[in-house]
Amino acid sequence: MFRLDATDPDSKARAGTLTTAHTEIETPVFMPVGTQGSVKTLHPRELKDELGAKIILGNTYHLWLRPGTDIIKKMGGLHGFADWPNALLTDSGGFQVWSLAKLRKISEKGVTFQSHLDGSKLELTPETSMEIQSILGSDIAMLFDECPPYPCERVYAEESTALTSRWAARCKQWVEENRASTGPQQHFGIVQGSCYPDLRERSAKDLVDLDFDGYAIGGVSVGEPEKEMFAAIDNAEPFLPKEKPRYAMGLGTPTQILEMIARGVDMFDCVHPTRSARHGLAFTADGPIHIKNLKYADDPRPLTPDCHPHLAGFSRAYLRHLFKAGEILALRLLSFHNLDFYLRLTRDARKAIAAGEYTAFREDFTARYQAKAK
C-alpha cells in the first residue's frame, strides 16, 4: 500500500508512505544494503534505533547460495535469521547472476550458471526466484528480469526487454498460484529497455498492464554515463502510475539521488556509502573526504559539525589513526556515518517536499556539495 503525502510544485518529487507487512516507510527513502544478511559492520539494532532505517535489502543470489533457503526457512525467514524487525526488500538474483556467476546461459526458461562460490551448476527461473524470495519472507520481492549490459545493441535490447516482460507475467502467475505462501509480500516489476526510449516505454507499459505493487527502474548503474541514467528514469516515469512507489536500483551519489527524487523516484539502494566507508571515504555536506589523508592526522574536529552522537566524540585524528592501525572500529564508524548521511539526506528531502521547497533544497545541497571539488 502506498499513499502520496505531498508533491513538489516545481518538480516530480513526491513524499509518500509505503506500508509493508512489517512497517510504514516514509518516502523518499534510502535502503541500506545487507547483501549476505548483514549490513556490513553494523548491528541491526544500530540500523533500526540509531540510524532509523525502516527498510534494508537482502540479496537473493547470495543468500540462496549461502547459507541456503533450508536454514533461513528454519530460522524464521530472513527477518528471524538476521534479527531484523523492520521491512526487507529482496532482489531477484538476476543482477548477481549477470555480474558474479560464471558460464551464464540465458534461455526462455531462465538462467543456468555456475556458483561463484563452489562452481556448482544452478538454475534460476522466474518461478524459482519468486519461490526463494517467498521463503526469505521479504516485505517486497523483485521480479526476475534480464539486465542487459551497457552498451547494448538495439536488437539485443528488444529481445531482452520482451523476455523481461514474459518473465514478469510468469512471476505474476507464480505469485497468484502461491498466495498462501507469499502472504502479504509485495512484488515490484523492473522496467528495462536499456538506453532506448521506446523500449523503456514499452517495458513500463507491459509491467503496468500486469499490475504490480511498485515499479523499479533497472539496468541503471551498469557503467552508463550519468545522462543516460537520468534518461532511463525520464523515459519510464511518465508511464508509471502515480499511486505506486518507484525505485531506482543500485543508485547513486548524494547529488544523483536528489536528481532522481526530482524525477519522481521514491526509493533508493546503494552499496556506495558502506563500501566507500571501508576505503576511508566519509560523506559530508561539503563533499566526500578521505579520512586517511595526512592533513587529518591532528585534526581535532569530528567528521562533521552535526555528526551523529554515535561518532560525535571521535576526532578526525582518531578516525584516521584507526584506519592507519587497521582497526575494525574504523570501518564500523565510517559505515555508520555514511549511512546516516544517506538516510538523513532522503529524510531532509522529504521535509523539503512537504514544505514545497524541494527545488531550493536540492540546488543548495548540490551547490555546497560540489563547491570544493571545483
Next chain:
Amino acid sequence: MFRLDATDPDSKARAGTLTTAHTEIETPVFMPVGTQGSVKTLHPRELKDELGAKIILGNTYHLWLRPGTDIIKKMGGLHGFADWPNALLTDSGGFQVWSLAKLRKISEKGVTFQSHLDGSKLELTPETSMEIQSILGSDIAMLFDECPPYPCERVYAEESTALTSRWAARCKQWVEENRASTGPQQHFGIVQGSCYPDLRERSAKDLVDLDFDGYAIGGVSVGEPEKEMFAAIDNAEPFLPKEKPRYAMGLGTPTQILEMIARGVDMFDCVHPTRSARHGLAFTADGPIHIKNLKYADDPRPLTPDCHPHLAGFSRAYLRHLFKAGEILALRLLSFHNLDFYLRLTRDARKAIAAGEYTAFREDFTARYQAKAK
C-alpha cells in the same frame, strides 16, 4: 586508593574497590585490552554502557609509535583521543619491545630497538616510559621493567630482577620530580624473578620498599607451564601488602583467572577473549565452542541460554553464517560475547567472595567448564 570490601574465609580471594582519577572499580576485575586505542571491533559506548567495563588497557609501545604522543596530547590524552570516560591502565612498553621490536639491546640506561613498523631506531628508558604514560594520561601507569624469557637461567634472572628493581627506583624518582604533570596518576610496580622463588620474594620486597599504588606479577604468560604461572603468584603474594591491589599481567583462561583470584589477585587483562573471538571461538559455561563448526549450521539457539541482550536475538546458525560469509559483524558479536563472559565471570566471583562462597563458586564453575572436555 584501594579498599578491601571482603575476604574469602577459605582462600586468599578478596573483593575490593579501587578508586582512580576517572572512576571506582570493583575488584576482582577484568580489563579489556585496547592495544592501539580501541578494544578491537567494539565502540567505547558498548564497553561502558552495555558491558559495564570500568577500566581498559592501552599499550604504550603501540601508541607511542603510532599515532605518537604529540597527537594524543593534542586530543586530550588517551581518554580524549579514544573517547573513553572510565579508567585506563597503560603498560610500560617493555613487554612489546621484548616481543615485537627488532635488534633489541638492553643496557643499564634502558632499551634500544628498531620499530616493528618502520625500522626506525628508538630508545625506551624508565624515564621515557613514565613520561609517555604521563602524556597518555592513564589512571594507572606500569613501571618500566625487564621481562626475562622463559625458560631463563638463574644468573640471567638474578641480573634481570635486580635491573628491574633499579629501574623501578628511577621510575619512582621521575614520578616524584614530575608530580605536576602526572597529577592523580597511580603507579604499579611489576614483580619479576622468573621461576625462582627467592627472586620473586626479593623483587616483591624491593618494590614494596619503594611503595607503589599497586603491584603486578609480571613475567607470566610467557610460555611457562600453568604450574609455574601459579607458583609465580604464590611466591610473590605473601610479600605484597594486603591494602594494595594486585594485578596478574596478560592472563588467562576463565579457570586460570578463578585460580588466581583464589591466590589473592585482584586485576586481570588478556587478549584471549577478543583474539579468540576473531577466530570463531565463543566462551560458554560449558567450555568454549567453535562457532564455525558444521554442527551449528542449523542450530537455532543463541550462543548461551543467558546471552547478553546484544546477542540474544541471533542464532548460532546466523553467527556461523556471518563467519562463513566473512562478515565483520561476526567478529563484533563474538568479541562482545567473550568480553561479556569474562566481565561477568569476575563480577560473579566478586559476589561469591562477598557471600563467603568463593571456593564453592570456583569449584562449580571449573567442574562444569571442563566437563565436556573430558
